[in-house]
Amino acid sequence: MNESLNQMKKIEKGDALAQSQNLIEQNIASLREIFPALLVEDGGGGYAVDIELLKQLVGDATLSTADEKYGLxxxxxxxxxxxxxTPSTGTLLPCPDESVDWQDSNNLLIEGDNLEVLKLxxxxxxxxxxxxxxxxxxxxGRNLIYPNDYQDGVQAYLEVTGQIEGGNKLQSNPESGGRFHTxxxxxxxxxxxxxxxxxxxxxxxIVTIDDNEVSQLGVVLREVFEEGNFDHVCVPVIHNPRGVQGKNFSYVHEYAYFVYPAGTKAICDRKIEDENVDWSHLRNWGSESERSDAKNxxxxxxxxxxxxxxxxxVCPDEFHPRQTEVVEGISYVYPIDKAGVERKWRYARQSVExxxxxxxxxxxxxxxxxxxxKTFGLYRTVWNDKRYDANDNGTGLVGDLVPGSPFTFPKSLWAVYDSLLAATGNDPDAIILDFFAGSGTTGHAVMELNKDTGGNRRFILVQLPEPVEDNKKFPTIFEVTKARIKAAxxxxxAQSPMFTGDVGFRVFKLASSNIRAWEPEPSDLEGTLLANAEHLVPGRTEQDVLYELLLKLGLDLxxxxxxxxxAxxxxxxxxxxxxxVCLADGFTTDTVEAAANGIVAWWKQLAPAVDTRVxxxxxxxxxxxxxxxxxxxLHQNGILDVRSL
Incomplete structure (x- = not known):
C-alpha cells in the first residue's frame, strides 16, 4: 500500500478545516462570478464594491455622468x-574605473532606479x-515591481539595493493579488x-509588451502621448516561432508600440535587401492607365x-507599335499589355533615366x-523576419558574449536594430535612451547600427542593480549589462577593424547628493553648525561634485x-x-588675487560663446x-555669474 495513504495529516491553525466558513471570501467569489465588474482594487491588496455601478445594474436612474471620460x-x-x-534629491557619481574609454566615449551606462535617473x-x-x-x-507575476509609495526616492532605492539598511524591498507581483494591474x-x-x-x-x-498589459499600455500611452498630437501604431513581432505553451494557445509574438509626433515623417522607410526587392510592373494598369491618360x-x-x-x-500619336519591336538585335519595349491595350509607363520620359x-x-x-x-518602402504592421527570433539572436547571442549570463530570453538584437533604424535612419547623430536596459541589447544595437551606416549615434542605458540569486560572477543585472556592452x-x-566609431561607455551610479542637507539637531545646535561648516558629503571627490553641477545646470554629461x-x-x-569650477581649499585674502586673475586669463583664452558661470x-x-x-x-573683468556651494 502507498505509504502516504497511511500518514495522518494534522490540522494546523489557519487551515480551512480549523475555522468557520469565510463568508467574505464566499461573497467575493459569488460577485466575481455574477458581476465581476463590481469589484475594484481597494489599494490595499483587497477589493471594494463600485457602488455607482451597482446602482446602474439595478436600474437607478439618478446617476450622474459628470465624471465620465475616456481613459484608464x-x-x-x-x-x-x-x-x-517630485524632484529627485540624488546625483550620478562618475565611475571611470568601471568604464571603457572614459575620456572619449559619449555613451552612458547608468546604474540606478530609472525613475530617479529620469528625473536627474x-x-x-x-x-x-x-x-x-x-x-x-x-x-x-514573477517580475519584481519597484515600490513607488515613498517620498525620498533615492533613500528608498538605497534601501532596496542593500546599500543602506531600511524597510523597502523589491516585491513580486502575483496575479492572485488584488493589485496585479495596479x-x-x-x-x-x-x-x-x-x-x-x-x-x-x-x-x-518604442515600447515592447506582451498580452498581459498590451491593452492597458495602449490606453496609458494615449493619455501621456495624446492622440491628435501623436500617432500610435501597435506592431506584432514574431519573436518566438517555436511558441510558448499557454492554456489554450501557443504564443509566438509580442507587441511593439511606436509613438511619434503626428504629421511628421518620424519613421524612416525600410531598406529592402537585394534578394528581397519588391518588383512591380513599370507599366500601369487599372483606371487611368492608358496611353491617352499621359501621352508623355x-x-x-x-x-x-x-x-x-x-x-x-515619346511616340507621336499616330504611331501604334507592337509590344516589342526588334531592330538590329535591340528590342524596343512599349507599355502594351498582353491583350494588346496601349497603356503607359509609371514614369514620364524626362524622369525615367x-x-x-x-x-x-x-x-x-x-x-x-x-x-x-522597390529598394525602400514603408515598414509593415507585422514583423516576422526570422532575425527577430529571440532564441537564436537573443538568448544564444548573449550567452556567447557573456558566458554565465542569467538572462533566459533577452530581446533579439535585430528586432531592436530595425526599430532604431526606423526611428533614427535620418539622424546619424541621434541620442537613444533605454531605461529598462536589461542585458544591454539597445546599446549593442546602436553600435551595430553605427558600424553599418557610418553614424555617430549615442546611447544612454539605465538599469536597476537587481540582485541575481546564486550567481557570483554577476551579482546584479547591471553587471550583466556592463559585461555585454563591453564584449559587444x-x-x-575585432570583426570590423576599419570601424572607428564609439564602442566605449561611461559608467555612472545613482547616489544621494554630494551637497549635504541642513538637518539641525535641536539639542546640540552648536555642534550642528560646526558639523555643517563643510557643505559637501565626506568622501566625495571633486569629480563627483563636478558632474552633479553638470546635471543641476543642464549640461550634457x-x-x-x-x-x-x-595659482x-x-x-x-x-x-x-x-x-x-574650482573646488579647492585655502583661498585667503593673500591668494585670491592671483587665482582670480589666472581664471580671467583662461576665460579670455577660451572665449566661450555663452555667458560663463563660475x-x-x-x-x-x-x-x-x-x-x-x-x-x-571676476565681476570687474566681465564674469558676472559667480556662485558658491
Whole structure:
C-alpha cells in the first residue's frame, strides 16, 4: 500500500478545516462570478464594491455622468502622477574605473532606479532624445515591481539595493493579488510622463509588451502621448516561432508600440535587401492607365540580351507599335499589355533615366515586361523576419558574449536594430535612451547600427542593480549589462577593424547628493553648525561634485572638461568655458588675487560663446573678505555669474 495513504495529516491553525466558513471570501467569489465588474482594487491588496455601478445594474436612474471620460483609471493613479512631479534629491557619481574609454566615449551606462535617473536627466537632455526604446517588465507575476509609495526616492532605492539598511524591498507581483494591474500601471505611468519630457520634437518612443498589459499600455500611452498630437501604431513581432505553451494557445509574438509626433515623417522607410526587392510592373494598369491618360509616358525602353541599355523618345500619336519591336538585335519595349491595350509607363520620359538602376527587363511569353525594383518602402504592421527570433539572436547571442549570463530570453538584437533604424535612419547623430536596459541589447544595437551606416549615434542605458540569486560572477543585472556592452564593442572592433566609431561607455551610479542637507539637531545646535561648516558629503571627490553641477545646470554629461592648475589650485573648464569650477581649499585674502586673475586669463583664452558661470566651494574661502574679493575681481573683468556651494 502507498505509504502516504497511511500518514495522518494534522490540522494546523489557519487551515480551512480549523475555522468557520469565510463568508467574505464566499461573497467575493459569488460577485466575481455574477458581476465581476463590481469589484475594484481597494489599494490595499483587497477589493471594494463600485457602488455607482451597482446602482446602474439595478436600474437607478439618478446617476450622474459628470465624471465620465475616456481613459484608464486605477487606485493610485493620482499618486503615480505626483511621484513624476517630485524632484529627485540624488546625483550620478562618475565611475571611470568601471568604464571603457572614459575620456572619449559619449555613451552612458547608468546604474540606478530609472525613475530617479529620469528625473536627474530632465535638465541635461530635455527634448534631445531622438529615440526611446524600452522593454519594461511584462507583468507575468514573477517580475519584481519597484515600490513607488515613498517620498525620498533615492533613500528608498538605497534601501532596496542593500546599500543602506531600511524597510523597502523589491516585491513580486502575483496575479492572485488584488493589485496585479495596479502595481504595474503605477510603475510605468510616472516613467512615461518623465520620458515624454526628454523626447525630441521629432522623436519616437518604442515600447515592447506582451498580452498581459498590451491593452492597458495602449490606453496609458494615449493619455501621456495624446492622440491628435501623436500617432500610435501597435506592431506584432514574431519573436518566438517555436511558441510558448499557454492554456489554450501557443504564443509566438509580442507587441511593439511606436509613438511619434503626428504629421511628421518620424519613421524612416525600410531598406529592402537585394534578394528581397519588391518588383512591380513599370507599366500601369487599372483606371487611368492608358496611353491617352499621359501621352508623355508612352515611349520605348531599349533592351539588348536581357539588359536595359537606353530609352527612346515619346511616340507621336499616330504611331501604334507592337509590344516589342526588334531592330538590329535591340528590342524596343512599349507599355502594351498582353491583350494588346496601349497603356503607359509609371514614369514620364524626362524622369525615367533617374531610376534606370532600379529597372530590369523580364522575358515573358508575349515579349518583355519592364519591372521596377522597390529598394525602400514603408515598414509593415507585422514583423516576422526570422532575425527577430529571440532564441537564436537573443538568448544564444548573449550567452556567447557573456558566458554565465542569467538572462533566459533577452530581446533579439535585430528586432531592436530595425526599430532604431526606423526611428533614427535620418539622424546619424541621434541620442537613444533605454531605461529598462536589461542585458544591454539597445546599446549593442546602436553600435551595430553605427558600424553599418557610418553614424555617430549615442546611447544612454539605465538599469536597476537587481540582485541575481546564486550567481557570483554577476551579482546584479547591471553587471550583466556592463559585461555585454563591453564584449559587444570588442567583437565589433575585432570583426570590423576599419570601424572607428564609439564602442566605449561611461559608467555612472545613482547616489544621494554630494551637497549635504541642513538637518539641525535641536539639542546640540552648536555642534550642528560646526558639523555643517563643510557643505559637501565626506568622501566625495571633486569629480563627483563636478558632474552633479553638470546635471543641476543642464549640461550634457559627456561635455568636454579641461583641467588647469592656476595659482596652485585645480580649475576645471566645462563646455569650452560655459562653466568654470574650482573646488579647492585655502583661498585667503593673500591668494585670491592671483587665482582670480589666472581664471580671467583662461576665460579670455577660451572665449566661450555663452555667458560663463563660475562656481567655488563655500568652505574653500578663509573668510567672507576673501570670497568678496574673488567675486569683485571676476565681476570687474566681465564674469558676472559667480556662485558658491
Amino acid at each position: 483609471s486605477w487606485h493610485g493613479k493620482r499618486q503615480a502622477r505626483q511621484i513624476a512631479l 536627466l530632465q535638465k541635461s537632455y530635455n527634448r534631445k532624445i531622438k529615440a526611446i526604446y524600452i522593454d519594461p517588465p511584462y507583468n507575468t 502595481n504595474w500601471l503605477s510603475m510605468i505611468y510616472p516613467r512615461l510622463k518623465l520620458a515624454r519630457n526628454l523626447l525630441a520634437p521629432d522623436g519616437v518612443l 509616358c508612352f515611349y520605348p525602353i531599349l533592351v539588348k540580351d536581357g539588359t536595359i541599355i537606353g530609352f527612346g523618345d 533617374a531610376i534606370a538602376s532600379m529597372l530590369r527587363a523580364k522575358q515573358t511569353s508575349y515579349g518583355y515586361e519592364i519591372e521596377l525594383g 564593442g570588442e567583437r565589433i572592433k 559627456c561635455v568636454p572638461i579641461e583641467r588647469k592648475d592656476i 596652485g589650485k585645480a580649475v576645471h573648464s566645462v563646455g569650452g568655458g560655459a562653466l568654470i 562656481v567655488f566651494k563655500d568652505s574653500g574661502f578663509a573668510d567672507d573678505v576673501a570670497k568678496a574679493n574673488m567675486a569683485a575681481i
